[in-house]
Amino acid sequence: MSPTAVVRFAPSPTGPLHLGNGFSALYSFAAARALAGRFLLRVEDIDRGRCRPEHEAAMLADLAWLGLEWEQPVRRQSEHMDDYAAALETLAAAGLTYPCFCTRKEIAAEIAAAPSAPHGPDGALYPGTCRRLSEAGRADRIAGGAPYAIRLDSGLAAARVGTELSWHDRQEGRQALQPALHGDVVLARKDTPTSYHLAVTVDDALQGISHVTRGADLFAASHVHRLLQALLDLPTPEYDHHRLLRDDEGIRLAKRHGAVSLSQLREEGWDPAELRRSLGFADL
Ligand code: GLU
Numbered sequence: 464m465s466p467t468a469v470v471r472f473a474p475s476p477t478g479p480l481h482l483g484n485g486f487s488a489l490y491s492f493a494a495a496r497a498l499a500g501r502f503l504l505r506v507e508d509i510d511r512g513r514c515r516p517e518h519e520a521a522m523l524a525d526l527a528w529l530g531l532e533w534e535q536p537v538r539r540q541s542e543h544m545d546d547y548a549a550a551l552e553t554l555a556a557a558g559l560t561y562p563c564f565c566t567r568k569e570i571a572a573e574i575a576a577a578p579s580a581p582h583g584p585d586g587a588l589y590p591g592t593c594r595r596l597s598e599a600g601r602a603d604r605i606a607g608g609a610p611y612a613i614r615l616d617s618g619l620a621a622a623r624v625g626t627e628l629s630w631h632d633r634q635e636g637r638q639a640l641q642p643a644l645h646g647d648v649v650l651a652r653k654d655t656p657t658s659y660h661l662a663v664t665v666d667d668a669l670q671g672i673s674h675v676t677r678g679a680d681l682f683a684a685s686h687v688h689r690l691l692q693a694l695l696d697l698p699t700p701e702y703d704h705h706r707l708l709r710d711d712e713g714i715r716l717a718k719r720h721g722a723v724s725l726s727q728l729r730e731e732g733w734d735p736a737e738l739r740r741s742l743g744f745a746d747l
Contacts, residue, residue, distance in 0.1 A: 468500025468673045472531075473663065475507040476518035479724040480525045482716055482742070483678070486708045489744045491676040492531050494703060496747065503670060504533040508541045509655050509662055525725040530735050530747060538670060540662050547657035550665045550695055551613060551650055559620050559694065560650060562611040563593040564604055581646070584683035588646030589614065613651040617643040620694060630689040632682070633703035640693075644686045664688045668697035679704045708742075716741055 472491040474484060495502035504526070508514035526533075554560050565573075574580045574587045581588045594616060596604075605611065621642035628640040650661045667675060667688070675685075682704045692699050716738075717723045720731045728738060739747050 466673070468495065468498035469503065469671050470495035470498065470500055470674045470676055471503040471505050471667070471670065471672050472526075472533075473505040473507050473666075473677070474522060475510065475514060476522050477510065477513040477515075478518055479726055480522050481723050481725065482713045482728075483708045485525070485529055485725050485738070486742050487676075487678055487705065488526055488529065488531055489739060489742055489747065490705045493744055493747055494674060494676045498674065500673070502531070502533050503672075504531075504537050505666060505670070506537055506539045506541075507659070507662065508539055509657055509659070511541065511655060514541075521726060525729065528729050528735055529725065530739060538666065540657075540666065543666070544656055546665050546669060547651075547662050550661060550691075551657070553695055554615065554650065555613070557623075557694070559616055559623065560613050561594055561596075561616055561647075562601055562605065563589075563614045563647075563649070564609050564611045565589075565592055583645045585645070589648075591647060594647060610653045612649050612653050614647040615650055615691075617645070617647050617690075620690060624690060624693040628689060628693055630685055630699055631701055632685070633701065634679075635682075635704070638685070640689050641686050642690045644683065648687055660684065660687045660691065664691040664695070664697065667700060668692070668695075672700050674701045674703060676703045676705065678707050680707060712742075 470491050472488045474480065474488070480488075492502055504523075506519055508519065523537075551560070569592070570589060573590045573592060577590060580590065593614070624640070624642055628642075630638050630640065632638060648660055649658045651657055685702050685704070689699060691697070713723055716728075720728060720733065739745065
């Protein structure tokens with residue numbers, strides 16, 4: 464018998480859930496049902512500046528109204544910083560990380576001055592300024608109290624994992640890993656001791672997620688996650704990046720009722736079964 468599938472929906476409580484989030488949540492829930500698997504909800508709230516308890520409460524209420532049921536307790540990333548710190552320590556001990564003192568402004572200026580700045584899926588890559596600092600230079604700046612992020616040295620990481628790795632997406636098939644696609648990504652931010660990439664990779668492994676279902680906007684991010692799995696010796700789930708709800712679908716639903724947030728639709732008296740049908744999930 465194959466092991467039970469585990470699927471998650473992992474929203475960030477930074478504001479009201481909109482129709483696109485509702486579609487993504489239903490997609491993940493439907494995937495768990497189709498696989499006769501477990502369904503988990505994970506609250507991705509590492510960004511303490513933007514995430515709010517009232518957004519989380521509203522989010523859970525919206526998802527319950529939409530008809531989703533999830534296991535308890537819900538994992539809240541802000542409560543598990545030790546797990547991310549341990550993973551970061553493993554990468555640091557392997558010599559794969561470095562502190563980065565650059566401000567956004569400095570990075571932008573350096574990129575603007577470079578004749579051909581390399582680009583990744585999200586724009587220009589970090590130019591590697593702090594990778595070239597000496598150990599003494601780093602120690603001096605840290606001793607002087609300069610705030611710093613931690614970045615992955617993607618060149619060293621790529622050399623470490625070799626050229627044979629891949630991951631699989633249900634829509635797009637096998638993807639050969641491009642370990643340096645995103646350059647030297649941030650693993651811990653100046654204001655919070657982890658990053659989206661690190662936390663999501665660690666959590667998917669700790670929670671035994673077998674199928675990662677999420678929007679196609681995060682397709683390229685899976686290269687980073689696969690790379691971190693290899694470096695941290697974590698299992699690789701199956702991926703399924705779903706299409707994003709097109710604007711006109713959202714507008715169609717909104718036009719009839721003048722709203723796109725789930726809570727507004729709820730207040731306007733939408734029947735959740737009708738909304739599920741409108742989003743293509745009649746069978747849930
Ligand atoms: N927390 C992320 C978001 O809200 C999604 C993470 C994921 O599904 O991997 O965009």
